[in-house]
Amino acid sequence: MRRFTVAARAARVPVLALALALALALASTALAAVESDKVVSTEWLAAHLDDPKVRVIEVSVVPGVYERGHIPGAVNFVWHTDLVETVVRDVVSPERFQELAQAAGIDNDTTVVLYGDNNNWFAAWGAWIFNLYGHEDVRILDGGRAKWEAEGRELSVRPPSYPRGNFEVKTINSHLRVRLADVLDVVTHNKDVAILDIRSPAEYEGRIFAPEGFQELAIRAGHIPGAVNVPWSQAVNPDGTFKSKEELRQLYASVGIDGSKPIIVYCRIGERSSHTWFVLSQILGYEVAQYDGSWTEWGNTVGVPIVNLAGTVWGAQ
Amino acid sequence: MPSDRMASFEAFGCDPAELSSPAPEARRSSGPVTGPEERAPSYWLPGLGAAAVLAAIAASAAWVYGVPGRGAASAFSLLFGAAFGILMQRGRFCFYCMFRDLIERRDPRPFYSLLAALAVGSVCYVVIFSAFLPTPTPGRLPPDAHIGPVSWALPAAGIAFGLGMTLSGACISGHLYRLGEGYTRAPFALAGAVIGFGAGFFSWRTLYLATISKAPVPWLPHALGYSGALAVQLAAIGLIALLLTRYLPGARAVPQAGPQSAAAATAPAAGNEPLSSDCSADPAQLRALAAVLSTLPPESPSPAPGPSPQPSPAPSASPASGVPLAELWQRIFVQRWSPGITGAAVGVLGALAYFRVAPLGVTSQLGSIARTWLTDAGLLAGRLNGLDAFRGCVTMVVHTISDNGLFISALTAASFAMAVVGRRFKLSRLTVKGAVSALGGGILMGWGSMIALGCTVGTLLSGIMAFSLSGWVFFGSVLAGVWAGLKLGLHRLV
Known part of the structure; x- marks a missing residue:
């Protein structure tokens, strides 16, 4: 009995320390959103939804995900057809991509924020294509669609419509x-x-x-x-x-x-x-x-x- | 006794004469005979039982909502399944009964239920489509709407499906809801459908290479835009509705089929008075429906929304003076719901289901069971050429219950609840012949719905609502199959 009590007392200190460390670790993970100007948080995006210089693009792989509810104002890029060539195996051609981006109301100085399902896999593909075709400001929503949904944030089913943008493929960053x-x-x-x-x-x-x-x-x-x-x-x-x-x-x-x-x-x-x-x-x-x-x-x-x-x-x- | 009457109907596999013969009246009239003191417990017990079943579905939905990897789609699948089960059972939304009444009895009234569903569903689908795919650009289709390839394999599948319906006494969705009513042939038909799906998978490769791979996937809005497609489709539905009005009771001098006279004996007031508001519910509502349909030109046939101004059964039963609760109970839980209201509700449900989860369909889980078993047994390749690229009731190799599985489970459970409370639950008598014919019919339906990428719900109902040509082709061919089946006397093999 006595020995157990002593053991328990002895254990208390490391347990407390462990709890403290855990709490700190948790706090630090909560705060340690990656420090990068290429990544935006859900809070940031929620505050910039009405910013005309910010265009949100969803690239999800599951059909119907965007249509049944997307971040308000987000434009849908279909990975299977919009961001690749459909006959030849290749990335989307610069001409088609320019047309796609202009139709989404993207100017050369627009801040493009991409997000999607599956941990942003296809959104990241979209970010790569935007970079490949020389767009300046391309960012990804940290946590993607899943985090936005998990936080119970607003979704819309209305398709957005924007005046045509002036985005042009000026350079192809072929080193990417x-x-x-x-x-x-x-x-x-x-x-x-x-x-x-x-x-x-x-x-x-x-x-x-x-x-x-x-x-x-x-x-x-x-x-x-x-x-x-x-x-x-x-x-x-x-x-x-x-x-x-x-x-x-x-x-x-x-x-x-x-x-x-x-x-x-x-x-x-x-x-x-x-x-x-x-x-x-x-x-x-x-x-x-x-x-x-x-x-x-x-x-x-x-x-x-x-x-x-x-x-x-x-x-x- | 009502039970005797029901037993005689069961020989048909469904209750096609129910609209003609106010069997509910007969049942209702049996109510007072038993006396109120005996009646109270018989109300509450089935009522509580049904409430328990529906509460269990609701609780399951709440639970599954929180399960990781499940969420809202699964929860809604349960709720939509329950709603569909209630509508099918209360409104007898049974494709076989509709087709059979039309062909054999020349009674189009149950068929109007389907027309109402298609018209209301089309209107609602357009609203959703215009958000999902604002411009119907050729080469693009709205996500996962049931728009399938049209080849000669499709009518072949439809005819096989129609023959199977006649042979087994209901379509697949019909069996699912009638399972909840104690229809003992249903398990055989559903087992047959799983076998038929297996047969479908084995013939898929041949048919795909022979014709389906080359078939177009026609979608009306590609050619006409949304408004044009809606106008044409509503005109077509309205024209069918208009053409069928000549067969409506009242529009012809032919007296009703046998049971009508029996009904006349039990409820003489429910006779042929046109549109009298105090007349018993079903015939009066049907006449009102017919009146609405027949006064509209085919060009602007909102005939299906038409029934909506009609009072629903419950309010119509409650004039200001007040109607006993017993009457309300009868109208909601015992008597058959009006075809127009049932159909309109099915149309709305179809659109809601498409919006939140997927188009209505009942074969995905059954087909997936067949596919999984065959794949696990090493009899089927993991990839079926082309199949997984088409839209429709998709089948997958899965080892869990899919959302579609939840949908059909809730459908049967809710139908059971409604059958209990409406005192329609009764284990039908099963004969060896009836079981074998149900199994055979099920096999035909399973094969047909595999090749057609859906059944009367997935390809016909959800397909037409989505403005696909495949839906209309399947509609026509299933109707032809049922017609042929009836001519061949397949429905007598029970």
């Missing part, structure tokens, strides 16, 4: 995108470029060809030689918001990605890696290009080198 040949060049000539595979470890190691339920597959499994693996999801908190700058810096530094050399990110089709592209380039300020051909191109290409830790050959016997 790499093609198969570029990556192959890095791999075969052992160039000083970091390659980051942001898929799940099972995909990276070659144990599976694609996440369950996805149909667009590759003939071979594994990863690009030299690539390191940090799944995209490690960059976000449980509520979908970005981790703090310091946490992010440490996370990628742990696999040797510290911004000291250029980085190439890839995934399966290039949409999840847009998220990591955003984190590394827009939040941490590293030099990052996205390889949007990703594994569905690399794993299907004849003769390119592959590392397959799992030794799988075909998806089926």
Whole structure:
């Protein structure tokens, strides 16, 4: 009995300390919204909904999500058709993108805020395209659609309408995108470029060809030689918001990605890696290009080198 | 005794003569005979039972709302399912009965329920579409509306579905609500539908490559814009309504079918007086409906909104002088609701469901069960060419109950509650022949609704409300299938 009491008393101090530490940690996560001018909070956006120089764009992947309730005034960009070419596999052409942006009432000096479902994956793709086509002020809503909804904020079903904007694709920032040949060049000539595979470890190691339920597959499994693996999801908190700058810096530094050399990110089709592209380039300020051909191109290409830790050959016997 | 009457109806698989023969009157007239002192408990017990079932649905909705990964869509699926179940049971919104009454008895009155649903639903859908897809640009469709491909596989599926309806005694949604009324053939038909879905998956590849992959997906607003599409569709619905008025009782001298005379014996006042307000509810409302429909030109046929100025059964039963609660009870919970009001409510419900969750449909979960079993057994490829790219009652490989599963569960449960309170719950007598024919009919319906990407609810009702040509083609072919089934005498195989 007595011993238990003593033990309990002894335990109280560390328990208190632990509680204090936990409270501090919680408080700091609550406050530690990522410090970046490329990320806006739900509070900020709520306060700027009527700002004519702010245009909110939703890029969600599930059909009907935008239509059944979106952030008031937000314009819908359909990832499947608006932000890619529909016949040739490619990103949306500059002409079509300019038309899309103008129709959404975007001027060259508009602050574009993107958000979407699925942890902003496709919104990040949208941010990458906006950057690729030279728009100046592109930001992402921290926590995306899920956080806005979870906070019980206002949604609208009315389609917005804006006078035509004057957005023009003046420059194409082609350094934000790499093609198969570029990556192959890095791999075969052992160039000083970091390659980051942001898929799940099972995909990276070659144990599976694609996440369950996805149909667009590759003939071979594994990863690009030299690539390191940090799944995209490690960059976000449980509520979908970005981790703090310091946490992010440490996370990628742990696999040797510290911004000291250029980085190439890839995934399966290039949409999840847009998220990591955003984190590394827009939040941490590293030099990052996205390889949007990703594994569905690399794993299907004849003769390119592959590392397959799992030794799988075909998806089926 | 009402139960004897019901037993004789069950031979038909549904109660098609109920509008003609005021069976409710017969039941109502049996009320006072039992005496008020005996009546009180028989009111309250079923009433409390039904309230408990509906409360359980509401509680489930509240609970599922908070479940991570579920939320509002699941909660609304339960509530919409319950509402649809109540409407189907109280208004006998049964496609087979509507079609059969029209074809066999030349009685279009139940059919007006469907026309009202389509017209009101079209109006509401346009309001939603104009927000979801402000300009109906070719190449774009409003999200997940049931607009399907039109190939020769579609009428084939519709005819198979119609034959299956006749053989099994109801369509899939009909079986779901009649399951709640104790219709013992329903489980066989629903099991058959799951098997039929399996057969559909196996024939999908062939049909997809032969015709469906090349088929157009016609959508009226692409050609005519929203207002044009609405005008054309309402005109078509109005024209059908107008053409059918000649078959309305009162419009023809032909006396009512057999049960009418029985009704005349029990309730002579419920005879043929036109539009007299004190006349018993159903025939009077139907005559009013017919009057509304027949006085409108086909060009501006808001015939379906037409019934709305009509008083609903309950208020009409309560003049200022006051009507006993018992009368109100009868009108709401025992007597069949007016076809126009039921249909209009189904139209509104269809649009609300589309707005909040997905278009009305009842086969998604059944088809998903078949697909999951076959996939798990290694008999079906994980990917069915083209199927997952089409809109309609989608099937998935799932190991949980989908929102559609919640919808149909609530539908059956709410129908059960209404059947109990309206004293219509009765386990029908099951014969081997009846079970086998229900299973066979179910297989035909399952195959048909797999190929058509939905059934009478998903493809016909939600499809036409969404201005798809596929909905109209399926409508016509199901009607043809039921007609053929009746000519072949499939409905007698019970």
